[in-house]
Amino acid sequence: MINISEVLETNRWILAENLDVRTITMGVSLLDCASSDLTETCKKIEEKLLRLAKDLVKTGDDIGREFGVPVINKRLSVTPIAIVGSACCKKPRDFVKIAKTLDKVASKLKVNFIGGYSAIVSKGMTKADELLIRSIPEALAVTSRICSSVNVGSTKTGIDMDAIRLMGEIVKETAKKTASQDSLGCAKLVVLCNAPDDNPFMAGAFHGVSEADAVINVGVSGPGVVNHVLKEIRGESFEVLCETIKRTAFKITRIGQLVAQEAAKRLGVPFGIIDLSLAPTPAIGDSVADILREIGLEHPGAPGTTAALALLNDQVKKGGVMASSYVGGLSGAFIPVSEDQGMIDAVNAGALTIEKLEAMTCVCSVGLDMIAIPGDTTASTISGIIADEAAIGMVNQKTTAVRIIPVVGKKEGDSVEFGGLLGHAPVMGVSRFSCEKMISRSGRIPAPIHSFKN
Amino acid sequence: MKKAIITVVGKDSVGILAKTCTYLASEKINILDISQTVVQDYFNMMMIADYSKSKTPFVEIASCLTKLGSNMGMEIRCQKSEIFEKMHRV
Numbered sequence: 001m002i003n004i005s006e007v008l009e010t011n012r013w014i015l016a017e018n019l020d021v022r023t024i025t026m027g028v029s030l031l032d033c034a035s036s037d038l039t040e041t042c043k044k045i046e047e048k049l050l051r052l053a054k055d056l057v058k059t060g061d062d063i064g065r066e067f068g069v070p071v072i073n074k075r076l077s078v079t080p081i082a083i084v085g086s087a088c089c090k091k092p093r094d095f096v097k098i099a100k101t102l103d104k105v106a107s108k109l110k111v112n113f114i115g116g117y118s119a120i121v122s123k124g125m126t127k128a129d130e131l132l133i134r135s136i137p138e139a140l141a142v143t144s145r146i147c148s149s150v151n152v153g154s155t156k157t158g159i160d161m162d163a164i165r166l167m168g169e170i171v172k173e174t175a176k177k178t179a180s181q182d183s184l185g186c187a188k189l190v191v192l193c194n195a196p197d198d199n200p201f202m203a204g205a206f207h208g209v210s211e212a213d214a215v216i217n218v219g220v221s222g223p224g225v226v227n228h229v230l231k232e233i234r235g236e237s238f239e240v241l242c243e244t245i246k247r248t249a250f251k252i253t254r255i256g257q258l259v260a261q262e263a264a265k266r267l268g269v270p271f272g273i274i275d276l277s278l279a280p281t282p283a284i285g286d287s288v289a290d291i292l293r294e295i296g297l298e299h300p301g302a303p304g305t306t307a308a309l310a311l312l313n314d315q316v317k318k319g320g321v322m323a324s325s326y327v328g329g330l331s332g333a334f335i336p337v338s339e340d341q342g343m344i345d346a347v348n349a350g351a352l353t354i355e356k357l358e359a360m361t362c363v364c365s366v367g368l369d370m371i372a373i374p375g376d377t378t379a380s381t382i383s384g385i386i387a388d389e390a391a392i393g394m395v396n397q398k399t400t401a402v403r404i405i406p407v408v409g410k411k412e413g414d415s416v417e418f419g420g421l422l423g424h425a426p427v428m429g430v431s432r433f434s435c436e437k438m439i440s441r442s443g444r445i446p447a448p449i450h451s452f453k454n
Numbered sequence: 455m456k457k458a459i460i461t462v463v464g465k466d467s468v469g470i471l472a473k474t475c476t477y478l479a480s481e482k483i484n485i486l487d488i489s490q491t492v493v494q495d496y497f498n499m500m501m502i503a504d505y506s507k508s509k510t511p512f513v514e515i516a517s518c519l520t521k522l523g524s525n526m527g528m529e530i531r532c533q534k535s536e537i538f539e540k541m542h543r544v
Contacts, residue, residue, distance in 0.1 A: 002535065004489045004500040006542040007459055011531065065513045068533035254540040 168383030249319025275329030289342025332365025
């Protein structure tokens with residue numbers, strides 16, 4: 001039988017260390033909503049989402065209250081809209097109409113985000129893909145709950161450099177269109193390599209074409225908990241350190257598994273995956289940077305950071321895999337800057353630069369995330385940063401991503417405020433050396449060789 | 455059997471257990487086990503209870519207990535037991 005110390009531990013994690021279920025994300029296929037008529041497509045999308053997800057928010061809240069664990073976000077992810085709208089969208093404006101429909105549905109259902117305003121262009125862009133990409137700045141400016149992602153490469157296909165060149169311009173334009181809100185649009189736009197089909201976390205969530213008609217994916221988080229348990233084993237060996245992280249990740253993932261199964265049962269939708277990601281929030285103590293400090297770094301960015309992060313990421317995965325049969329999505333440690341007070345402190349202390357963050361993305365679960373850069377950064381430099389991240393992902397067979405915000409009117413050292421879970425960020429400097437000639441080349445980078453691994 | 459874990463945390467005072475148990479009895483919730491510790495004057499109590507005979511929705515029971523607790527200056531949480539079983543048992 002459960003004993004009092006186990007109960008008190010769980011409740012302490014929930015109440016004091018910010019343990020929560022970060023998101024229940026319902027993935028919905030919109031392939032059957034496609035038609036050659038735009039109005040009809042929008043109508044079908046609205047009908048299907050309202051039908052399948054009508055009880056999503058209530059179910060999430062009920063589960064949260066019954067088990068006493070907060071379920072923070074309830075979200076939707078949909079089939080990449082570039083595919084859904086390919087037959088009916090002839091202009092970028094047509095895609096914006098679908099974005100508005102999705103935004104309206106999200107608001108009706110009270111889900112906080114809907115992901116999937118996306119294009120998968122790992123090897124090349126169709127006409128529709130390009131139209132969708134060109135519509136992103138406007139779509140993100142006129143909606144509030146839409147998240148957009150573009151997958152520009154994969155280990156199997158190589159990297160589409162034409163798409164990367166275009167994305168540099170799109171990121172800039174999105175920043176300009178939302179300049180009055182500190183270029184907030186860019187916080188809802190991510191460029192990926194090797195994007196997973198079942199990721200429940202924003203901004204990169206979409207419902208891949210390999211998925212069933214509808215699934216429930218759950219994202220669990222708990223950097224505060226890991227930090228707390230590590231305080232109790234300060235100075236112990238790596239073996240104890242790893243074992244402790246693994247055990248904690250196991251326990252956290254089990255909660256996700258329970259919540260996911262309950263949600264799937266109540267909503268009559270199959271359970272997809274658990275994504276165990278240490279996803280920080282701006283709340284004090286809910287920080288991946290604090291874990292790195294607890295492992296023994298003065299600040300993230302100090303020598304040893306990449307090794308510490310590699311260890312953390314791997315133990316989180318190992319604990320998670322034991323706890324659930326279906327671990328998927330991104331599962332690992334997120335290292336956003338604006339959403340993690342410890343990362344912000346490290347940048348302000350001069351310990352953390354974009355170059356070090358890039359090295360850290362080789363071993364973390366995603367990439368350069370929520371980084372504010374000067375508004376006058378050129379499109380080609382942004383493309384260069386995206387290309388570097390995509391190359392890391394492609395060669396290392398992992399997901400990588402770039403979500404950077406060239407904040408209009410801000411320069412290095414300034415500060416921006418995004419609000420809520422998106423937090424605030426110091427504007428970080430980027431290299432002043434040009435990559436324009438490389439980015440202006442057309443075509444793609446071939447897929448890497450899969451033998452001679454060194 | 456449907457098991458709930460009820461925890462009561464706060465400064466120790468007279469009648470905490472009585473009031474909680476009276477409410478549970480009125481809802482036909484059967485107490486299976488009680489354990490408690492006092493840490494630095496803080497009263498920590500845990501009950502395992504069977505709510506399968508109660509007609510009231512679980513969420514309502516939980517919120518009534520929370521209200522009852524705040525009237526006594528205590529924090530009472532009522533959670534379905536699966537969360538603890540999943541977390542602490544392989």
